[in-house]
Amino acid sequence: MTDRTLKDRAAIVGVGATPYYRRGRSLPQTPLDLAIKATLAALDDAGLGADDVDGFALYGGAFVDTSLLAQILGIPEVRFTAGLTGGGGGSAGSIGLAAAAVATGMADVVVSVLTLQQAHMRFGASFAPRSKGGAGAYSAPSTPESVFASNSGLMAPGQMFAMLVQRHMHLYGTTRDHLAEVAISTRNNAITRETSLMRDPLTREQYFDARMISEPFGLYDYCMECDGAVAVITTTPERAKDLRHPPVQVMGSAAGGAGRWGQAITWMGMPDEYFTSSGHRPIAKRVYEMAGVGPADVDVALFYDHFTGMVLLQLEDYGFCGIGESGPFVAEGNIRWPEGTLPVNTHGGNLSEAYIIGMTHVKEAVEQLRGTAVNQVPDADIALVTGGPASIPVSALLLHR
Amino acid sequence: MVTRVGVLPSEFVSFVANPATEPFWTAAAEHRLVLPRCTNCDTFRFPPAAFCWVCRRQDVEWVEHDGNGELYSFTVLRHAVIPGLAEALPIVIGVVELPDTNGCRLIGDILGCPPEVVEIGMPVALEWYDVDDGSVPCFRPRA
Numbered sequence: 001m002t003d004r005t006l007k008d009r010a011a012i013v014g015v016g017a018t019p020y021y022r023r024g025r026s027l028p029q030t031p032l033d034l035a036i037k038a039t040l041a042a043l044d045d046a047g048l049g050a051d052d053v054d055g056f057a058l059y060g061g062a063f064v065d066t067s068l069l070a071q072i073l074g075i076p077e078v079r080f081t082a083g084l085t086g087g088g089g090g091s092a093g094s095i096g097l098a099a100a101a102v103a104t105g106m107a108d109v110v111v112s113v114l115t116l117q118q119a120h121m122r123f124g125a126s127f128a129p130r131s132k133g134g135a136g137a138y139s140a141p142s143t144p145e146s147v148f149a150s151n152s153g154l155m156a157p158g159q160m161f162a163m164l165v166q167r168h169m170h171l172y173g174t175t176r177d178h179l180a181e182v183a184i185s186t187r188n189n190a191i192t193r194e195t196s197l198m199r200d201p202l203t204r205e206q207y208f209d210a211r212m213i214s215e216p217f218g219l220y221d222y223c224m225e226c227d228g229a230v231a232v233i234t235t236t237p238e239r240a241k242d243l244r245h246p247p248v249q250v251m252g253s254a255a256g257g258a259g260r261w262g263q264a265i266t267w268m269g270m271p272d273e274y275f276t277s278s279g280h281r282p283i284a285k286r287v288y289e290m291a292g293v294g295p296a297d298v299d300v301a302l303f304y305d306h307f308t309g310m311v312l313l314q315l316e317d318y319g320f321c322g323i324g325e326s327g328p329f330v331a332e333g334n335i336r337w338p339e340g341t342l343p344v345n346t347h348g349g350n351l352s353e354a355y356i357i358g359m360t361h362v363k364e365a366v367e368q369l370r371g372t373a374v375n376q377v378p379d380a381d382i383a384l385v386t387g388g389p390a391s392i393p394v395s396a397l398l399l400h401r
Numbered sequence: 402m403v404t405r406v407g408v409l410p411s412e413f414v415s416f417v418a419n420p421a422t423e424p425f426w427t428a429a430a431e432h433r434l435v436l437p438r439c440t441n442c443d444t445f446r447f448p449p450a451a452f453c454w455v456c457r458r459q460d461v462e463w464v465e466h467d468g469n470g471e472l473y474s475f476t477v478l479r480h481a482v483i484p485g486l487a488e489a490l491p492i493v494i495g496v497v498e499l500p501d502t503n504g505c506r507l508i509g510d511i512l513g514c515p516p517e518v519v520e521i522g523m524p525v526a527l528e529w530y531d532v533d534d535g536s537v538p539c540f541r542p543r544a
C-alpha cells in the first residue's frame with residue numbers, strides 16, 4: 001500500500017515572473033500575456049519547454065483559464081487541470097495540488113500560475129458592491145450573505161482583518177509598535193531587491209505619521225495593489241534530477257480549514273476560540289505531520305502578508321510562539337533577516353516587494369533552498385510558505401532542498 | 402467636544418435576500434430584530450441559513466431579541482476605501498455579540514459616541530437606521 005503522503009513525491013524545478021507593476025501599469029499587456037510570460041520564464045528556468053507541460057494546478061484568483069493558456073501555448077496534451085476554490089488562500093496549496101497530480105501519475109509537468117491586473121478592479125475594496133463603485137472598479141456583487149457585512153460599510157479586506165487584530169490587541173496587549181515591526185522588517189528585506197516596488201527604508205516615524213485607514217491598520221499595514229504574474233513548475237522527483245537547478249522537494253502541503261472558519265472575515269461568526277487567529281491552525285498541524293517536522297526545523301518562513309497583523313497571527317498558528325505572544329516575539333527581532341531566529345518574508349513580501357496574491361512567496365522559498373536568494377538565509381534547508389488568511393481554503397507548503 | 406461619527410450612506414445599503422434571509426429584513430423594516438433558531442436542537446444560525454449547522458435540519462423559528470449586546474470587535478474607518486464614503490467618515494463599524502444566542506454576531510455601525518471611547522466589551526443597544534427600502538441594524542453605547 002502506498003503511503004498517503006506527498007512527502008518527497010514531487011519537486012519544484014522552475015520559477016518565473018514578469019516584472020511587478022503598480023496597479024494598472026502593466027497595460028497594454030493583458031492578464032493572459034503576463035501569465036504566458038511568467039510561464040515561459042519558469043519553464044526556461046527549469047530547462048523545460050511548453051511541449052513538456054501536461055498539467056495545470058491553479059487557485060481561485062488565477063484570472064486565467066487553462067483552455068486559453070493551453071491553446072495559445074500549443075500544449076500537446078493537457079492531462080490534468082484543476083484549481084483550488086476560494087481566493088488567495090490557495091496560493092501555497094496550488095503547489096500541493098500540482099504535487100498531488102504528479103505523485104498520482106495524472107501528469108508529469110504541472111504549471112501553477114497566478115496573473116493579476118488591477119486596472120479595472122481593486123482588491124482594496126473587493127467586497128464593495130459593484131453597483132456603487134462606478135465603472136466596475138469594485139469587484140463583488142451583493143449576495144444574501146454579504147449584505148449582513150456590507151450594510152455597515154464593511155466592504156474591504158483591510159477593514160475586516162482589522163477586526164481580528166483589534167480583538168487580538170484587546171486580549172493580549174498587542175500594539176501598533178508590533179505591527180510596525182512587521183512593516184519595517186519586511187521593508188528592510190525589499191530594499192536590496194531590484195524586483196521590489198518599495199525600495200526606500202521605512203522608519204518608525206513614517207509608519208506612525210502615515211494616514212490611518214481602518215484602525216488599527218494604517219497605510220503601511222497594507223500590502224500594495226499590483227499587477228504581474230508568477231509561475232511555478234512542479235514535476236516528479238525522477239524528472240527533476242537532470243534539470244537546470246537542484247530540485248526543491250515538496251515535504252508536505254495542506255489546504256482547507258475548520259468548517260466554521262467558513263467565510264471568515266465576511267461573516268465574523270467564527271468560534272471565539274479561534275476568532276483571533278489566521279485560520280491556519282488545522283493546516284499547520286497537517287502540514288507539519290505530513291512533513292514530519294515542526295516549527296523548530298523551519299529555516300525561513302514566507303507568510304502571506306496582505307496585512308501586517310496577519311503575519312503576527314500566523315506566527316502563533318504555526319507554533320513559532322505561543323498564542324497571544326506574537327507581539328513580544330517580533331519585538332525581540334526574531335523575524336528579521338539575517339539575524340533573527342526565524343527570518344520572515346526575506347523577499348519583501350506582499351507588503352513591500354509586490355502583491356501577486358502570494359505566489360512571490362513560493363518563488364522566494366525556492367530561491368532560498370537553491371541558495372540563490374538575494375537575501376539568503378545561510379544553509380536554508382526547510383522553508384514554510386503559506387496562502388491566506390482568507391476564507392476557506394487557507395493553505396501551506398513545506399519545502400526542502 | 403464630541404467627534405462627529407458617521408453612518409454608512411444609504412445608497413450603499415442593499416437588501417438582496419433569499420428565502421432564508423428575507424424574514425430578517427422584513428422584521429427589520431418593522432424595527433424588530435428576529436433571529437433564526439433550529440426547532441429541533443435550539444441552535445441559532447446567523448447570518449440566516451436554510452440549514453442548521455449542528456443537526457442539519459431545516460426546521461426554523463424566528464425568535465425576537467432585544468438587540469442588547471456587547472461589542473466583540475470594531476474598526477474605525479478613517480479613509481474612504483471607495484470614494485462615496487468620504488463625506489461620512491469616520492465610521493465606527495462594530496461586531497456585536499448577542500447574549501443567549503450561542504454566539505450570534507451582528508455587524509453594525511456604532512453611533513452616538515466618539516471613536517476614541519469605543520472599546521471592546523462595552524455594552525451596546527440596538528438602533529435601527531432607516532433607508533428607503535427598509536432598515537439596517539446599528540448600535541449605541543448602553544449604560
Ligand SMILES: [Zn+2]
Pocket residue numbers: 439440441442443444453454455456457458
Ligand atoms: Zn439543529
